[in-house]
Amino acid sequence: MSATTTNLKEAIVNRRSIRKVTKNDAITKERIEEVLKTALHAPTSFNMQSGRMVVLMDGEHEKFWDIVKETLRARVPAENFEATVERLKGFHAGVGTVLFFEDQATVEKMQENAPLYKEQFPFWSHQGNAMLQHTVWMLLSAEGIGASLQHYNPIVDAEVKETWNIPAEWSLVGQMPFGEPNEQPAERTFLPTEDVVKFY
Structure with missing residues (x-):
């Protein structure tokens, strides 16, 4: 089922961590690019748009x-x-990996422009990146593409920046390997709704 036919509720419910993925020639650069272009509509505080993505495909992945x-x-x-x-x-067996970054230069500029909220911008920056990650993840899932969110930063940061000429001010915050799903995720369990949602 594609992103054009999956409604929002289905996309949220069906998104799962698929940690085993494989190659599939149908998962092309063009398909991934379309997913990421759509994901750029994810909201950010003050519309600061500090999130950055680098896509590694095939051998680079x-x-x-x-x-x-x-x-x-x-x-x-x-x-x-x-x-x-x-x-x-x-x-490793998948098609590619999306590297998610936060552009610290953008965050610092926002701090200068709105000093009243200076201490909050780093938090808002990561909240925006989380929404970007979740949006990409849902869109990939809706396309039938398996993905998961990994965090091998900061131990790989220096080599990643050197290998792919990443700007110094970009801070790596997450990695999302993707490909053809090659596992069936276990059934999910949830806390009782009344424990996490309160109405007054």
């Missing part, structure tokens, strides 16, 4: 997950590393 693996090799105890590698294989 695999290079990123190789960087993650080698970075973790030096940090994960040897007895746990095999399990770590198995987890990473599920991401």
